[in-house]
Amino acid sequence: MSGGYHSARDLRGPLTLDCDVVVVGSGAGGAVVATELAESGLRVIVLEEGPRVDASVHGQMRPSESMRHLWRDGAFMAALGIGDSPTINVTMGRGVGGSSMLTGGVCFRVPGPVLREWQRELGLEDFTEAQLEPYVSRVEEAIHVEEVPVAMRSRSTALFAEGAAKLGMPVHAMRRNTRGCDGCGRCNFGCPHGAKMSVDLSYLPRAVAHGADVWSHALVERVVTRGTRAVGVTGRLLNGRGGAPGDRLTVHARRVVVAAGAWHTPALLMRSGLGHPRWVGRQMTLHPGFRVLARFDESVRGWQGALQSAYCDAFEGDGITLMSLFVPTGVLGATMPGVGEEHVAAAARIGNLAMFGGIIHDEGGGAVHRGPGREPVVTYRMSPSDRAKIPRVITHMAETFFAAGAREVFIPVLGSRGLDADAFRATDLARLPTSRIECASQHPLGSARMGCSRENSVVDPEGRVWDVDELYVADGSVLPTSLGVNPQLSIMTVATRTALRMRERSLPAR
Ligand SMILES: Cc1cc2nc3c(=O)[nH]c(=O)nc-3n(C[C@H](O)[C@H](O)[C@H](O)COP(=O)(O)OP(=O)(O)OC[C@H]3O[C@@H](n4cnc5c(N)ncnc54)[C@H](O)[C@@H]3O)c2cc1C
Numbered sequence: 001m002s003g004g005y006h007s008a009r010d011l012r013g014p015l016t017l018d019c020d021v022v023v024v025g026s027g028a029g030g031a032v033v034a035t036e037l038a039e040s041g042l043r044v045i046v047l048e049e050g051p052r053v054d055a056s057v058h059g060q061m062r063p064s065e066s067m068r069h070l071w072r073d074g075a076f077m078a079a080l081g082i083g084d085s086p087t088i089n090v091t092m093g094r095g096v097g098g099s100s101m102l103t104g105g106v107c108f109r110v111p112g113p114v115l116r117e118w119q120r121e122l123g124l125e126d127f128t129e130a131q132l133e134p135y136v137s138r139v140e141e142a143i144h145v146e147e148v149p150v151a152m153r154s155r156s157t158a159l160f161a162e163g164a165a166k167l168g169m170p171v172h173a174m175r176r177n178t179r180g181c182d183g184c185g186r187c188n189f190g191c192p193h194g195a196k197m198s199v200d201l202s203y204l205p206r207a208v209a210h211g212a213d214v215w216s217h218a219l220v221e222r223v224v225t226r227g228t229r230a231v232g233v234t235g236r237l238l239n240g241r242g243g244a245p246g247d248r249l250t251v252h253a254r255r256v257v258v259a260a261g262a263w264h265t266p267a268l269l270m271r272s273g274l275g276h277p278r279w280v281g282r283q284m285t286l287h288p289g290f291r292v293l294a295r296f297d298e299s300v301r302g303w304q305g306a307l308q309s310a311y312c313d314a315f316e317g318d319g320i321t322l323m324s325l326f327v328p329t330g331v332l333g334a335t336m337p338g339v340g341e342e343h344v345a346a347a348a349r350i351g352n353l354a355m356f357g358g359i360i361h362d363e364g365g366g367a368v369h370r371g372p373g374r375e376p377v378v379t380y381r382m383s384p385s386d387r388a389k390i391p392r393v394i395t396h397m398a399e400t401f402f403a404a405g406a407r408e409v410f411i412p413v414l415g416s417r418g419l420d421a422d423a424f425r426a427t428d429l430a431r432l433p434t435s436r437i438e439c440a441s442q443h444p445l446g447s448a449r450m451g452c453s454r455e456n457s458v459v460d461p462e463g464r465v466w467d468v469d470e471l472y473v474a475d476g477s478v479l480p481t482s483l484g485v486n487p488q489l490s491i492m493t494v495a496t497r498t499a500l501r502m503r504e505r506s507l508p509a510r
């Protein structure tokens with residue numbers, strides 16, 4: 001069998017395969033590397049633990065069904081807060097296309113100051129804006145990055161922009177990887193119109209056209225080494241009862257690329273006894289995120305319009321980025337305060353709600369530990385300076401909505417009711433117990449960081465795991481710091497660089 005999509009769930013009995021390059025994980029990083037290498041003539045196999053879902057199927061699933069089938073563990077993953085840190089709900093995709101399938105489509109280049117930090121702190125001297133330009137342009141063309149027109153903004157976003165204008169804060173148009181988006185606002189549950197150019201639509205079909213095999217329901221458990229060289233992977237076909245691990249999977253390869261995402265790549269390296277223990281699974285950053293809802297007298301119907309269409313960088317210097325978002329009404333209804341009649345009354349006003357989100361450009365503090373089962377245990381110790389930003393990010397959003405005429409705001413604090421401007425200003429956010437703060441992340445990064453020395457990193461500037469031949473990492477885990485902006489374009493840019501450098505390096509003999 002060659003050049004196609006295959007489901008390991010349909011197989012009976014063990015599977016052994018052979019290729020030039022095996023890529024573990026089919027998300028933003030893995031799909032890019034697989035495609036670039038397949039197009040250079042190499043025999044590539046992609047192994048993905050999750051299912052493959054067609055665009056037409058996305059539209060048939062309710063959001064709760066998408067979460068069950070395509071979000072890892074039904075979106076119930078968390079980084080456990082240590083010390084004065086909130087526990088952070090971390091979501092990621094599990095399927096062909098990885099988390100790329102679930103994005104709001106937001107695309108940012110690696111910010112210049114972040115690159116300069118990488119050059120200064122990690123010795124990544126070749127990571128300048130000019131030197132990355134060919135790679136980022138290549139990705140932007142492949143995934144069709146375009147600016148969201150103001151006309152596609154939801155009323156929710158327009159209201160925030162009105163408030164921001166009154167406060168003198170700039171709001172910019174977002175760039176997204178879309179083609180023919182109709183603004184239906186379903187992006188986080190898979191685009192039903194095939195308009196979001198996630199890697200399952202933009203990259204993997206190219207890889208398959210060049211002979212790559214993409215296996216879904218294929219769980220990798222270990223990287224296999226011979227001497228100091230990676231020579232393949234082993235794992236399980238998820239063909240047991242209800243998709244549980246079943247028959248053995250063995251792939252012999254001349255090169256191994258791990259792109260299982262920042263949550264699972266370090267776990268796989270640890271399980272395989274690879275990578276320097278000082279850095280593998282350490283320094284994970286998350287972009288801790290918060291959202292504020294605001295109730296207006298007018299009908300807002302915030303679900304109509306491009307999901308994420310604008311952002312505000314007024315507080316960039318303080319490590320805070322604000323951006324538009326909305327969540328499906330069913331999910332939103334469940335988050336409204338009260339029980340019984342009170343909850344029904346609150347949920348009935350969903351059509352009057354606007355929403356904005358804010359993320360912290362965090363210092364890191366996440367650590368991946370081997371868990372009792374397949375999933376790692378992740379802890380997060382927020383730095384005091386990041387902790388101090390939580391009240392500020394919430395206040396910026398609330399005050400912007402009040403400036404736009406909001407009657408009350410709902411802040412991300414468990415047990416909190418709607419607060420009018422006076423009640424909000426009387427709330428001492430800095431003294432709220434951290435355990436009451438609702439915090440979410442979609443951006444785990446940095447757990448197998450890149451650097452110029454084995455003393456400061458897991459992989460070298462080419463993406464190679466130090467001291468292991470033919471073992472590469474090409475996903476969000478190599479980005480050595482947080483970015484302060486959504487990461488998919490940066491992950492794909494670095495993965496492209498890694499793939500094109502890999503092409504220049506001949507494969508070893510078997
Ligand atoms: C809801 C949501 C919205 C987002 N919105 C945006 C946005 O608008 N803009 C943006 O820039 N970013 C966004 N992101 C983040 C972005 O999607 C991720 O940063 C990016 O996709 C990460 O790429 P990756 O290659 O590191 O991992 P992923 O894309 O997560 O891919 C990893 C893949 O590896 C698979 N895998 C893991 N372990 C194994 C194993 N052992 N064997 C086989 N397969 C395995 C996983 O199932 C997964 O499919 C969003 C993320 C989420 C969850």
Ligand code: SF4
Pocket residue numbers: 105178180181182183184185186187188190191192193194195196305306307
């Ligand atoms: S808003 Fe656009 S990109 Fe998002 S799901 Fe709808 S059509 Fe797809």
